[in-house]
Amino acid sequence: MTDRSNADLGSIQRTLAELLRRASPVRDDAAYATLAAEIASGNERLSAAEQVDVYREQYLLRHLDVLREDFLALEHVLGDQAFEALATTYLKAFPPRSFSLRDLGAELPRFVAETAPWSEDPLLADLARLEWAFVEAFDAPDASALDLATVAAVPEEAWPSVRLSLQPSVQRLELSYPVHESRLAVRSANGGVADPATVVTRPAPAPTHLVIYRGAARLQCVSLESDAYALLDELARGTPLGDACERVASASGASAASFEAKVGAWFQQWTALGWLSRVERD
Amino acid sequence: MGVGFRAPHYGRVLEERPPMDWFEIISENFLVAGGRPLENLARLQDAYRVVPHGVSLAIGSVEPLDRDYLARLRALVDRLDPPWVSDHLCWGRVPGTHLHDLLPLPYTAEAVRLVVERVKRVQGVLERPFALENVSSYMTYRASAMSEPEFVAEVVERADCGLLLDCNNVYVSARNHGWGAEHYIDAMPADRVVQMHLAGHTDKGRYLLDTHAAPVPAEVWALYRRAIERCGAVSTLVEWDDEIPEWDVLAAEAERARVLRAEVLAR
Numbered sequence: 001m002t003d004r005s006n007a008d009l010g011s012i013q014r015t016l017a018e019l020l021r022r023a024s025p026v027r028d029d030a031a032y033a034t035l036a037a038e039i040a041s042g043n044e045r046l047s048a049a050e051q052v053d054v055y056r057e058q059y060l061l062r063h064l065d066v067l068r069e070d071f072l073a074l075e076h077v078l079g080d081q082a083f084e085a086l087a088t089t090y091l092k093a094f095p096p097r098s099f100s101l102r103d104l105g106a107e108l109p110r111f112v113a114e115t116a117p118w119s120e121d122p123l124l125a126d127l128a129r130l131e132w133a134f135v136e137a138f139d140a141p142d143a144s145a146l147d148l149a150t151v152a153a154v155p156e157e158a159w160p161s162v163r164l165s166l167q168p169s170v171q172r173l174e175l176s177y178p179v180h181e182s183r184l185a186v187r188s189a190n191g192g193v194a195d196p197a198t199v200v201t202r203p204a205p206a207p208t209h210l211v212i213y214r215g216a217a218r219l220q221c222v223s224l225e226s227d228a229y230a231l232l233d234e235l236a237r238g239t240p241l242g243d244a245c246e247r248v249a250s251a252s253g254a255s256a257a258s259f260e261a262k263v264g265a266w267f268q269q270w271t272a273l274g275w276l277s278r279v280e281r282d
Numbered sequence: 283m284g285v286g287f288r289a290p291h292y293g294r295v296l297e298e299r300p301p302m303d304w305f306e307i308i309s310e311n312f313l314v315a316g317g318r319p320l321e322n323l324a325r326l327q328d329a330y331r332v333v334p335h336g337v338s339l340a341i342g343s344v345e346p347l348d349r350d351y352l353a354r355l356r357a358l359v360d361r362l363d364p365p366w367v368s369d370h371l372c373w374g375r376v377p378g379t380h381l382h383d384l385l386p387l388p389y390t391a392e393a394v395r396l397v398v399e400r401v402k403r404v405q406g407v408l409e410r411p412f413a414l415e416n417v418s419s420y421m422t423y424r425a426s427a428m429s430e431p432e433f434v435a436e437v438v439e440r441a442d443c444g445l446l447l448d449c450n451n452v453y454v455s456a457r458n459h460g461w462g463a464e465h466y467i468d469a470m471p472a473d474r475v476v477q478m479h480l481a482g483h484t485d486k487g488r489y490l491l492d493t494h495a496a497p498v499p500a501e502v503w504a505l506y507r508r509a510i511e512r513c514g515a516v517s518t519l520v521e522w523d524d525e526i527p528e529w530d531v532l533a534a535e536a537e538r539a540r541v542l543r544a545e546v547l548a549r
Binding site: 055 | 311319385390
Protein backbone atom coordinates (compact mmCIF):
# COMPACT_ATOMS: atom_id res chain seq x y z
CA MET A 1 0.00 0.00 0.00
CA THR A 2 1.25 3.45 -0.91
CA ASP A 3 1.51 5.87 1.98
CA ARG A 4 -0.69 8.80 0.93
CA SER A 5 -0.77 10.62 4.25
CA ASN A 6 1.11 13.39 2.43
CA ALA A 7 -1.14 13.34 -0.65
CA ASP A 8 -2.34 16.73 -1.75
CA LEU A 9 -5.97 17.68 -1.32
CA GLY A 10 -6.78 17.62 -5.04
CA SER A 11 -5.47 14.09 -5.44
CA ILE A 12 -7.41 12.90 -2.36
CA GLN A 13 -10.64 14.44 -3.68
CA ARG A 14 -10.24 13.03 -7.19
CA THR A 15 -9.54 9.53 -5.88
CA LEU A 16 -12.41 9.59 -3.42
CA ALA A 17 -14.81 10.92 -6.07
CA GLU A 18 -13.86 7.99 -8.29
CA LEU A 19 -14.49 5.52 -5.47
CA LEU A 20 -17.85 7.11 -4.55
CA ARG A 21 -19.15 6.79 -8.10
CA ARG A 22 -18.54 3.06 -8.29
CA ALA A 23 -21.69 1.00 -8.70
CA SER A 24 -20.48 -1.85 -6.48
CA PRO A 25 -19.01 -1.81 -2.96
CA VAL A 26 -15.39 -0.69 -2.63
CA ARG A 27 -14.88 -3.35 0.05
CA ASP A 28 -15.63 -6.11 -2.49
CA ASP A 29 -12.79 -5.12 -4.81
CA ALA A 30 -9.28 -5.68 -3.49
CA ALA A 31 -7.62 -3.01 -5.67
CA TYR A 32 -10.16 -0.35 -4.80
CA ALA A 33 -10.19 -1.34 -1.13
CA THR A 34 -6.41 -0.81 -1.12
CA LEU A 35 -6.89 2.59 -2.73
CA ALA A 36 -9.47 3.49 -0.07
CA ALA A 37 -7.06 2.40 2.66
CA GLU A 38 -4.39 4.71 1.28
CA ILE A 39 -6.69 7.65 1.99
CA ALA A 40 -8.98 6.63 4.85
CA SER A 41 -7.69 5.21 8.10
CA GLY A 42 -10.76 3.21 9.18
CA ASN A 43 -11.46 2.41 12.80
CA GLU A 44 -12.37 -0.56 14.98
CA ARG A 45 -15.95 -0.66 13.63
CA LEU A 46 -15.46 0.21 9.93
CA SER A 47 -12.53 -0.56 7.67
CA ALA A 48 -11.25 2.20 5.37
CA ALA A 49 -13.19 0.69 2.45
CA GLU A 50 -16.34 0.47 4.55
CA GLN A 51 -15.99 4.13 5.56
CA VAL A 52 -15.77 5.09 1.90
CA ASP A 53 -18.70 2.79 1.11
CA VAL A 54 -20.94 4.78 3.48
CA TYR A 55 -20.50 7.76 1.15
CA ARG A 56 -20.71 5.60 -1.98
CA GLU A 57 -24.08 4.23 -0.89
CA GLN A 58 -25.36 7.71 -0.09
CA TYR A 59 -24.22 9.03 -3.48
CA LEU A 60 -26.24 6.37 -5.25
CA LEU A 61 -29.30 6.54 -2.99
CA ARG A 62 -29.51 10.32 -3.06
CA HIS A 63 -29.45 10.51 -6.84
CA LEU A 64 -31.77 7.53 -7.30
CA ASP A 65 -34.28 9.19 -4.98
CA VAL A 66 -34.25 12.38 -7.04
CA LEU A 67 -34.73 10.50 -10.31
CA ARG A 68 -37.52 8.40 -8.76
CA GLU A 69 -39.31 11.52 -7.61
CA ASP A 70 -39.04 13.22 -11.00
CA PHE A 71 -39.81 10.10 -13.08
CA LEU A 72 -42.33 8.35 -10.88
CA ALA A 73 -44.53 7.08 -13.73
CA LEU A 74 -41.52 5.79 -15.64
CA GLU A 75 -40.42 3.90 -12.54
CA HIS A 76 -43.93 2.53 -12.14
CA VAL A 77 -44.06 1.26 -15.72
CA LEU A 78 -40.53 -0.20 -15.66
CA GLY A 79 -40.69 -1.63 -12.15
CA ASP A 80 -38.35 -0.82 -9.29
CA GLN A 81 -35.36 -2.94 -10.28
CA ALA A 82 -35.44 -2.07 -13.98
CA PHE A 83 -35.72 1.63 -13.11
CA GLU A 84 -32.76 1.33 -10.79
CA ALA A 85 -30.74 -0.28 -13.59
CA LEU A 86 -31.71 2.58 -15.92
CA ALA A 87 -30.93 5.25 -13.33
CA THR A 88 -27.57 3.72 -12.41
CA THR A 89 -26.52 3.49 -16.06
CA TYR A 90 -27.71 7.04 -16.66
CA LEU A 91 -25.79 8.41 -13.67
CA LYS A 92 -22.63 6.84 -15.02
CA ALA A 93 -23.19 8.34 -18.48
CA PHE A 94 -24.37 11.71 -17.17
CA PRO A 95 -22.84 12.34 -13.74
CA PRO A 96 -24.47 15.28 -11.95
CA ARG A 97 -22.85 18.49 -13.19
CA SER A 98 -25.21 21.09 -11.80
CA PHE A 99 -25.11 22.46 -8.26
CA SER A 100 -28.82 21.71 -8.16
CA LEU A 101 -30.36 18.24 -7.97
CA ARG A 102 -33.29 19.77 -9.81
CA ASP A 103 -31.25 19.45 -13.03
CA LEU A 104 -30.25 15.83 -12.48
CA GLY A 105 -32.79 14.27 -14.87
CA ALA A 106 -32.40 16.80 -17.69
CA GLU A 107 -30.72 14.34 -20.04
CA LEU A 108 -32.77 11.29 -19.07
CA PRO A 109 -35.44 11.66 -21.81
CA ARG A 110 -32.75 11.76 -24.50
CA PHE A 111 -30.80 8.96 -22.82
CA VAL A 112 -33.88 6.71 -22.76
CA ALA A 113 -34.66 7.53 -26.40
CA GLU A 114 -31.13 6.77 -27.59
CA THR A 115 -29.86 3.99 -25.37
CA ALA A 116 -30.74 0.29 -25.67
CA PRO A 117 -32.59 -1.53 -24.27
CA TRP A 118 -34.79 1.40 -23.24
CA SER A 119 -34.78 2.92 -26.73
CA GLU A 120 -36.47 -0.24 -28.04
CA ASP A 121 -39.76 0.81 -26.43
CA PRO A 122 -40.73 4.35 -27.56
CA LEU A 123 -43.36 4.56 -24.82
CA LEU A 124 -40.55 4.91 -22.26
CA ALA A 125 -39.01 7.95 -23.95
CA ASP A 126 -42.46 9.53 -24.28
CA LEU A 127 -43.07 9.04 -20.58
CA ALA A 128 -39.66 10.45 -19.67
CA ARG A 129 -40.24 13.53 -21.86
CA LEU A 130 -43.66 14.09 -20.30
CA GLU A 131 -42.37 13.84 -16.73
CA TRP A 132 -39.43 16.14 -17.44
CA ALA A 133 -41.81 18.71 -18.96
CA PHE A 134 -43.53 18.91 -15.57
CA VAL A 135 -40.18 19.64 -13.90
CA GLU A 136 -39.47 22.40 -16.43
CA ALA A 137 -42.93 23.94 -16.04
CA PHE A 138 -42.65 24.01 -12.25
CA ASP A 139 -39.93 26.65 -11.99
CA ALA A 140 -39.85 28.23 -15.46
CA PRO A 141 -39.53 32.02 -15.37
CA ASP A 142 -42.68 34.09 -14.96
CA ALA A 143 -43.87 36.41 -17.70
CA SER A 144 -46.82 38.76 -17.70
CA ALA A 145 -50.06 37.37 -19.13
CA LEU A 146 -51.49 38.83 -22.31
CA ASP A 147 -53.75 41.71 -21.36
CA LEU A 148 -56.93 42.42 -23.21
CA ALA A 149 -56.17 46.13 -23.66
CA THR A 150 -53.05 45.22 -25.65
CA VAL A 151 -55.05 42.81 -27.79
CA ALA A 152 -57.78 45.42 -28.39
CA ALA A 153 -55.19 47.98 -29.47
CA VAL A 154 -53.98 45.84 -32.39
CA PRO A 155 -55.68 47.07 -35.61
CA GLU A 156 -57.33 44.29 -37.57
CA GLU A 157 -55.01 44.67 -40.56
CA ALA A 158 -51.97 44.23 -38.31
CA TRP A 159 -52.94 40.78 -36.99
CA PRO A 160 -51.41 38.68 -39.79
CA SER A 161 -47.97 40.12 -39.06
CA VAL A 162 -48.02 39.93 -35.25
CA ARG A 163 -45.88 37.45 -33.38
CA LEU A 164 -47.24 35.91 -30.19
CA SER A 165 -45.01 34.67 -27.41
CA LEU A 166 -45.95 31.97 -24.94
CA GLN A 167 -45.48 31.86 -21.19
CA PRO A 168 -42.08 30.24 -20.50
CA SER A 169 -43.80 27.52 -18.45
CA VAL A 170 -45.76 26.28 -21.49
CA GLN A 171 -44.13 23.00 -22.57
CA ARG A 172 -45.18 21.42 -25.87
CA LEU A 173 -44.87 17.70 -26.53
CA GLU A 174 -45.59 15.69 -29.66
CA LEU A 175 -45.69 12.05 -28.64
CA SER A 176 -46.53 8.62 -30.02
CA TYR A 177 -48.45 7.42 -26.96
CA PRO A 178 -51.07 9.08 -24.74
CA VAL A 179 -48.69 8.73 -21.79
CA HIS A 180 -50.41 11.51 -19.87
CA GLU A 181 -53.07 8.93 -19.06
CA SER A 182 -50.42 6.56 -17.70
CA ARG A 183 -48.97 9.38 -15.63
CA LEU A 184 -52.37 10.24 -14.22
CA ALA A 185 -52.82 6.63 -13.12
CA VAL A 186 -49.64 6.96 -11.05
CA ARG A 187 -49.71 10.54 -9.93
CA SER A 188 -53.14 12.04 -9.46
CA ALA A 189 -53.92 15.58 -10.51
CA ASN A 190 -53.48 16.91 -6.98
CA GLY A 191 -49.95 15.55 -6.78
CA GLY A 192 -50.89 12.48 -4.74
CA VAL A 193 -49.06 9.28 -5.52
CA ALA A 194 -50.82 6.00 -6.32
CA ASP A 195 -50.19 2.77 -4.46
CA PRO A 196 -47.07 1.12 -5.92
CA ALA A 197 -49.26 -1.92 -6.67
CA THR A 198 -51.46 0.08 -9.06
CA VAL A 199 -51.33 -1.59 -12.44
CA VAL A 200 -50.80 0.89 -15.25
CA THR A 201 -52.35 -0.42 -18.44
CA ARG A 202 -50.09 0.07 -21.43
CA PRO A 203 -51.82 2.57 -23.75
CA ALA A 204 -52.20 1.81 -27.47
CA PRO A 205 -50.02 4.03 -29.67
CA ALA A 206 -51.85 7.17 -30.82
CA PRO A 207 -50.50 10.52 -32.05
CA THR A 208 -50.63 12.70 -28.94
CA HIS A 209 -50.15 16.46 -28.62
CA LEU A 210 -49.80 17.83 -25.13
CA VAL A 211 -49.26 21.13 -23.43
CA ILE A 212 -47.98 21.14 -19.86
CA TYR A 213 -48.18 24.48 -18.09
CA ARG A 214 -48.23 26.10 -14.70
CA GLY A 215 -51.80 26.89 -13.73
CA ALA A 216 -52.78 29.15 -10.87
CA ALA A 217 -53.00 26.32 -8.37
CA ARG A 218 -51.10 23.42 -9.91
CA LEU A 219 -49.29 22.11 -12.96
CA GLN A 220 -51.69 21.10 -15.72
CA CYS A 221 -51.59 18.90 -18.80
CA VAL A 222 -53.94 19.54 -21.75
CA SER A 223 -54.32 17.38 -24.83
CA LEU A 224 -54.74 19.36 -28.09
CA GLU A 225 -56.02 18.33 -31.49
CA SER A 226 -53.18 18.15 -33.97
CA ASP A 227 -54.04 21.35 -35.90
CA ALA A 228 -54.22 23.41 -32.73
CA TYR A 229 -50.89 21.97 -31.60
CA ALA A 230 -49.32 22.73 -34.99
CA LEU A 231 -50.46 26.34 -34.81
CA LEU A 232 -49.24 26.77 -31.24
CA ASP A 233 -45.93 25.24 -32.27
CA GLU A 234 -45.57 27.67 -35.21
CA LEU A 235 -46.30 30.62 -32.94
CA ALA A 236 -43.83 29.42 -30.33
CA ARG A 237 -41.17 29.33 -33.06
CA GLY A 238 -41.86 32.99 -33.84
CA THR A 239 -43.83 32.57 -37.07
CA PRO A 240 -46.12 35.57 -37.72
CA LEU A 241 -49.76 34.75 -37.09
CA GLY A 242 -50.88 35.01 -40.74
CA ASP A 243 -48.14 32.72 -42.05
CA ALA A 244 -48.68 30.27 -39.19
CA CYS A 245 -52.42 30.00 -39.90
CA GLU A 246 -51.80 29.58 -43.62
CA ARG A 247 -49.27 26.80 -43.14
CA VAL A 248 -51.39 24.86 -40.70
CA ALA A 249 -54.62 25.32 -42.68
CA SER A 250 -53.00 24.17 -45.89
CA ALA A 251 -51.43 21.14 -44.20
CA SER A 252 -54.76 20.16 -42.67
CA GLY A 253 -56.78 20.66 -45.89
CA ALA A 254 -59.53 22.53 -44.00
CA SER A 255 -61.56 25.25 -45.70
CA ALA A 256 -60.56 28.83 -44.84
CA ALA A 257 -63.88 29.54 -43.11
CA SER A 258 -63.92 26.44 -40.93
CA PHE A 259 -60.24 26.91 -40.01
CA GLU A 260 -60.79 30.55 -39.06
CA ALA A 261 -63.63 29.56 -36.74
CA LYS A 262 -61.42 26.97 -35.07
CA VAL A 263 -58.56 29.45 -34.64
CA GLY A 264 -60.91 31.84 -32.84
CA ALA A 265 -61.92 29.12 -30.40
CA TRP A 266 -58.31 28.05 -29.80
CA PHE A 267 -57.23 31.59 -29.03
CA GLN A 268 -60.03 31.96 -26.54
CA GLN A 269 -58.91 28.78 -24.82
CA TRP A 270 -55.20 29.69 -24.82
CA THR A 271 -55.87 33.17 -23.51
CA ALA A 272 -58.18 31.83 -20.79
CA LEU A 273 -55.51 29.32 -19.73
CA GLY A 274 -52.89 32.07 -19.64
CA TRP A 275 -50.57 30.51 -22.22
CA LEU A 276 -50.04 33.69 -24.22
CA SER A 277 -47.72 36.35 -22.90
CA ARG A 278 -47.02 39.06 -25.44
CA VAL A 279 -48.15 40.39 -28.81
CA GLU A 280 -45.27 41.80 -30.80
CA ARG A 281 -45.85 44.01 -33.81
CA ASP A 282 -43.17 44.75 -36.39
CA MET B 283 -36.01 29.76 17.31
CA GLY B 284 -36.63 28.50 13.79
CA VAL B 285 -37.28 25.45 11.65
CA GLY B 286 -36.54 24.45 8.07
CA PHE B 287 -39.11 25.39 5.41
CA ARG B 288 -40.03 22.04 3.84
CA ALA B 289 -42.64 21.10 1.21
CA PRO B 290 -45.04 19.08 3.42
CA HIS B 291 -45.58 22.20 5.56
CA TYR B 292 -45.90 24.77 2.77
CA GLY B 293 -49.71 24.80 2.92
CA ARG B 294 -49.95 25.12 6.68
CA VAL B 295 -47.20 27.72 6.99
CA LEU B 296 -48.20 29.91 4.05
CA GLU B 297 -51.95 29.76 4.69
CA GLU B 298 -52.07 29.93 8.49
CA ARG B 299 -48.77 31.62 9.36
CA PRO B 300 -48.28 29.72 12.63
CA PRO B 301 -45.99 31.31 15.24
CA MET B 302 -42.29 30.78 14.44
CA ASP B 303 -39.46 33.28 14.77
CA TRP B 304 -37.75 32.46 11.49
CA PHE B 305 -37.30 29.88 8.74
CA GLU B 306 -34.24 28.45 7.11
CA ILE B 307 -34.42 27.52 3.42
CA ILE B 308 -32.10 25.30 1.43
CA SER B 309 -30.61 27.96 -0.84
CA GLU B 310 -30.31 25.73 -3.91
CA ASN B 311 -34.07 25.02 -3.98
CA PHE B 312 -34.65 28.70 -4.65
CA LEU B 313 -31.85 29.51 -7.10
CA VAL B 314 -34.31 29.12 -9.97
CA ALA B 315 -35.63 31.45 -12.64
CA GLY B 316 -39.14 31.77 -11.24
CA GLY B 317 -42.31 29.79 -10.85
CA ARG B 318 -43.64 28.02 -7.82
CA PRO B 319 -40.48 28.07 -5.66
CA LEU B 320 -40.15 31.85 -5.83
CA GLU B 321 -43.90 32.35 -5.34
CA ASN B 322 -43.70 30.28 -2.16
CA LEU B 323 -40.60 32.12 -1.02
CA ALA B 324 -42.25 35.52 -1.51
CA ARG B 325 -45.20 34.42 0.60
CA LEU B 326 -42.92 33.03 3.30
CA GLN B 327 -40.94 36.24 3.35
CA ASP B 328 -44.14 38.25 3.78
CA ALA B 329 -44.64 36.68 7.19
CA TYR B 330 -41.24 35.57 8.49
CA ARG B 331 -37.53 36.27 8.48
CA VAL B 332 -35.83 33.82 6.10
CA VAL B 333 -32.20 32.71 6.21
CA PRO B 334 -30.57 30.80 3.31
CA HIS B 335 -28.54 27.69 4.13
CA GLY B 336 -26.63 26.16 1.23
CA VAL B 337 -25.46 22.64 0.49
CA SER B 338 -23.60 23.08 -2.81
CA LEU B 339 -20.94 25.73 -2.29
CA ALA B 340 -18.23 23.09 -1.81
CA ILE B 341 -16.01 25.51 0.07
CA GLY B 342 -13.36 22.83 0.57
CA SER B 343 -13.18 21.55 -3.01
CA VAL B 344 -10.00 22.18 -4.95
CA GLU B 345 -12.19 22.79 -8.01
CA PRO B 346 -12.59 26.57 -8.54
CA LEU B 347 -15.64 28.21 -6.93
CA ASP B 348 -18.69 28.17 -9.22
CA ARG B 349 -19.13 31.83 -10.18
CA ASP B 350 -22.60 31.30 -11.65
CA TYR B 351 -23.71 29.67 -8.41
CA LEU B 352 -22.29 32.51 -6.35
CA ALA B 353 -23.98 35.14 -8.55
CA ARG B 354 -27.33 33.41 -8.11
CA LEU B 355 -26.77 33.07 -4.38
CA ARG B 356 -25.97 36.79 -4.21
CA ALA B 357 -29.28 37.54 -5.96
CA LEU B 358 -31.13 35.36 -3.44
CA VAL B 359 -29.36 37.09 -0.57
CA ASP B 360 -30.34 40.48 -1.98
CA ARG B 361 -33.94 39.29 -2.14
CA LEU B 362 -33.98 37.96 1.44
CA ASP B 363 -31.77 40.49 3.23
CA PRO B 364 -30.84 37.86 5.85
CA PRO B 365 -28.71 38.52 8.94
CA TRP B 366 -26.26 35.82 7.77
CA VAL B 367 -25.79 33.17 5.08
CA SER B 368 -24.47 29.69 5.76
CA ASP B 369 -23.11 26.58 4.08
CA HIS B 370 -21.00 23.62 5.18
CA LEU B 371 -17.35 23.10 6.01
CA CYS B 372 -16.90 20.31 3.47
CA TRP B 373 -16.08 19.50 -0.14
CA GLY B 374 -18.37 18.02 -2.80
CA ARG B 375 -17.18 18.92 -6.30
CA VAL B 376 -14.51 17.50 -8.56
CA PRO B 377 -13.92 18.40 -12.23
CA GLY B 378 -17.07 17.49 -14.14
CA THR B 379 -19.10 16.18 -11.22
CA HIS B 380 -21.10 17.51 -8.33
CA LEU B 381 -21.24 14.74 -5.75
CA HIS B 382 -24.11 16.42 -3.85
CA ASP B 383 -22.69 15.35 -0.54
CA LEU B 384 -21.14 17.10 2.42
CA LEU B 385 -17.80 15.31 2.43
CA PRO B 386 -15.46 15.95 5.34
CA LEU B 387 -12.03 17.41 4.67
CA PRO B 388 -8.73 16.02 5.84
CA TYR B 389 -7.67 18.16 8.79
CA THR B 390 -4.50 19.61 7.34
CA ALA B 391 -2.83 23.01 7.05
CA GLU B 392 -3.40 22.83 3.28
CA ALA B 393 -7.17 22.42 3.76
CA VAL B 394 -7.25 25.29 6.26
CA ARG B 395 -5.44 27.58 3.79
CA LEU B 396 -7.75 26.61 0.93
CA VAL B 397 -10.97 27.11 2.89
CA VAL B 398 -9.82 30.37 4.46
CA GLU B 399 -8.93 31.86 1.08
CA ARG B 400 -12.24 30.74 -0.44
CA VAL B 401 -14.35 32.00 2.46
CA LYS B 402 -12.85 35.43 1.97
CA ARG B 403 -13.81 35.34 -1.71
CA VAL B 404 -17.34 34.18 -0.89
CA GLN B 405 -17.71 36.95 1.66
CA GLY B 406 -16.51 39.40 -0.98
CA VAL B 407 -19.25 38.31 -3.35
CA LEU B 408 -22.08 38.00 -0.83
CA GLU B 409 -21.21 41.02 1.34
CA ARG B 410 -23.04 39.40 4.26
CA PRO B 411 -21.92 37.70 7.43
CA PHE B 412 -21.10 34.15 6.38
CA ALA B 413 -21.09 31.04 8.57
CA LEU B 414 -19.79 27.51 8.06
CA GLU B 415 -21.41 24.44 9.60
CA ASN B 416 -19.49 21.50 11.01
CA VAL B 417 -20.59 18.35 9.15
CA SER B 418 -21.25 14.77 10.23
CA SER B 419 -18.51 12.41 9.16
CA TYR B 420 -18.21 8.70 8.56
CA MET B 421 -14.55 8.53 7.58
CA THR B 422 -11.18 9.60 8.89
CA TYR B 423 -8.22 10.57 6.72
CA ARG B 424 -4.68 9.32 7.02
CA ALA B 425 -3.59 12.82 6.03
CA SER B 426 -5.26 14.55 9.01
CA ALA B 427 -2.73 16.32 11.20
CA MET B 428 -5.11 17.84 13.75
CA SER B 429 -8.40 16.98 15.45
CA GLU B 430 -11.72 18.05 13.95
CA PRO B 431 -12.45 20.63 16.69
CA GLU B 432 -8.97 22.13 16.15
CA PHE B 433 -9.59 22.26 12.40
CA VAL B 434 -13.04 23.86 12.69
CA ALA B 435 -11.83 26.45 15.20
CA GLU B 436 -8.77 27.33 13.13
CA VAL B 437 -10.78 27.73 9.91
CA VAL B 438 -13.41 30.06 11.35
CA GLU B 439 -10.85 32.13 13.25
CA ARG B 440 -8.50 32.58 10.32
CA ALA B 441 -11.32 33.09 7.79
CA ASP B 442 -12.96 35.54 10.17
CA CYS B 443 -16.37 33.95 9.60
CA GLY B 444 -19.20 32.64 11.73
CA LEU B 445 -19.75 29.08 12.92
CA LEU B 446 -23.05 27.27 12.55
CA LEU B 447 -22.64 24.72 15.31
CA ASP B 448 -24.64 21.59 14.53
CA CYS B 449 -24.99 19.68 17.79
CA ASN B 450 -26.29 16.57 16.07
CA ASN B 451 -23.31 16.51 13.70
CA VAL B 452 -20.97 16.84 16.66
CA TYR B 453 -22.67 13.85 18.30
CA VAL B 454 -22.75 11.73 15.12
CA SER B 455 -19.08 12.33 14.30
CA ALA B 456 -18.00 11.87 17.91
CA ARG B 457 -19.81 8.54 18.16
CA ASN B 458 -18.56 7.37 14.78
CA HIS B 459 -14.94 8.14 15.58
CA GLY B 460 -14.83 7.65 19.33
CA TRP B 461 -14.15 11.31 20.17
CA GLY B 462 -15.54 13.17 23.16
CA ALA B 463 -18.56 15.18 22.00
CA GLU B 464 -18.45 17.40 25.07
CA HIS B 465 -14.81 18.22 24.50
CA TYR B 466 -15.74 19.17 20.91
CA ILE B 467 -18.36 21.65 22.13
CA ASP B 468 -15.91 23.06 24.69
CA ALA B 469 -13.27 23.58 22.00
CA MET B 470 -15.48 25.71 19.76
CA PRO B 471 -14.79 29.46 19.70
CA ALA B 472 -17.96 30.65 21.45
CA ASP B 473 -17.83 34.16 20.03
CA ARG B 474 -17.93 32.80 16.48
CA VAL B 475 -21.13 30.77 16.92
CA VAL B 476 -23.95 32.61 15.12
CA GLN B 477 -26.42 29.76 14.91
CA MET B 478 -26.99 26.21 16.12
CA HIS B 479 -28.69 23.25 14.48
CA LEU B 480 -30.59 20.48 16.20
CA ALA B 481 -31.68 17.30 14.42
CA GLY B 482 -32.07 13.56 14.73
CA HIS B 483 -30.03 10.77 13.19
CA THR B 484 -30.35 7.07 12.40
CA ASP B 485 -28.42 4.27 14.08
CA LYS B 486 -27.09 2.02 11.30
CA GLY B 487 -25.54 -0.44 13.74
CA ARG B 488 -21.84 0.14 13.22
CA TYR B 489 -22.21 3.87 12.67
CA LEU B 490 -24.68 6.74 13.04
CA LEU B 491 -26.05 8.36 9.89
CA ASP B 492 -27.09 12.01 9.86
CA THR B 493 -30.56 11.57 8.34
CA HIS B 494 -32.63 14.35 9.94
CA ALA B 495 -35.36 11.71 10.00
CA ALA B 496 -36.11 11.56 13.72
CA PRO B 497 -36.72 13.69 16.82
CA VAL B 498 -33.70 15.26 18.50
CA PRO B 499 -32.36 12.50 20.79
CA ALA B 500 -31.54 12.97 24.49
CA GLU B 501 -27.77 12.97 23.88
CA VAL B 502 -28.08 15.84 21.39
CA TRP B 503 -30.30 17.82 23.77
CA ALA B 504 -27.58 17.41 26.38
CA LEU B 505 -24.96 18.75 23.98
CA TYR B 506 -27.22 21.65 23.10
CA ARG B 507 -27.56 22.51 26.78
CA ARG B 508 -23.79 22.53 27.08
CA ALA B 509 -23.42 24.61 23.90
CA ILE B 510 -25.88 27.23 25.15
CA GLU B 511 -24.12 27.34 28.51
CA ARG B 512 -20.94 28.04 26.63
CA CYS B 513 -22.16 30.31 23.80
CA GLY B 514 -25.21 32.09 25.27
CA ALA B 515 -28.44 33.06 23.52
CA VAL B 516 -27.68 31.79 20.03
CA SER B 517 -30.33 31.46 17.30
CA THR B 518 -31.28 27.82 16.97
CA LEU B 519 -32.96 25.84 14.23
CA VAL B 520 -34.53 22.38 14.24
CA GLU B 521 -33.93 20.40 11.03
CA TRP B 522 -36.24 17.58 9.96
CA ASP B 523 -35.78 16.56 6.32
CA ASP B 524 -36.89 12.98 5.99
CA GLU B 525 -39.98 11.21 7.36
CA ILE B 526 -41.12 14.76 8.06
CA PRO B 527 -43.80 14.87 10.78
CA GLU B 528 -46.90 17.05 11.05
CA TRP B 529 -46.19 20.72 11.56
CA ASP B 530 -47.30 20.59 15.20
CA VAL B 531 -44.68 17.95 16.02
CA LEU B 532 -41.93 20.02 14.42
CA ALA B 533 -43.13 23.22 16.08
CA ALA B 534 -43.20 21.41 19.45
CA GLU B 535 -39.58 20.36 18.95
CA ALA B 536 -38.61 24.00 18.33
CA GLU B 537 -40.58 25.03 21.41
CA ARG B 538 -38.73 22.45 23.48
CA ALA B 539 -35.45 24.00 22.33
CA ARG B 540 -36.73 27.45 23.26
CA VAL B 541 -37.69 26.32 26.77
CA LEU B 542 -34.38 24.55 27.31
CA ARG B 543 -32.41 27.57 26.12
CA ALA B 544 -34.41 29.89 28.39
CA GLU B 545 -33.81 27.58 31.37
CA VAL B 546 -30.08 27.52 30.77
CA LEU B 547 -29.87 31.28 30.27
CA ALA B 548 -31.98 31.98 33.39
CA ARG B 549 -29.52 30.19 35.64
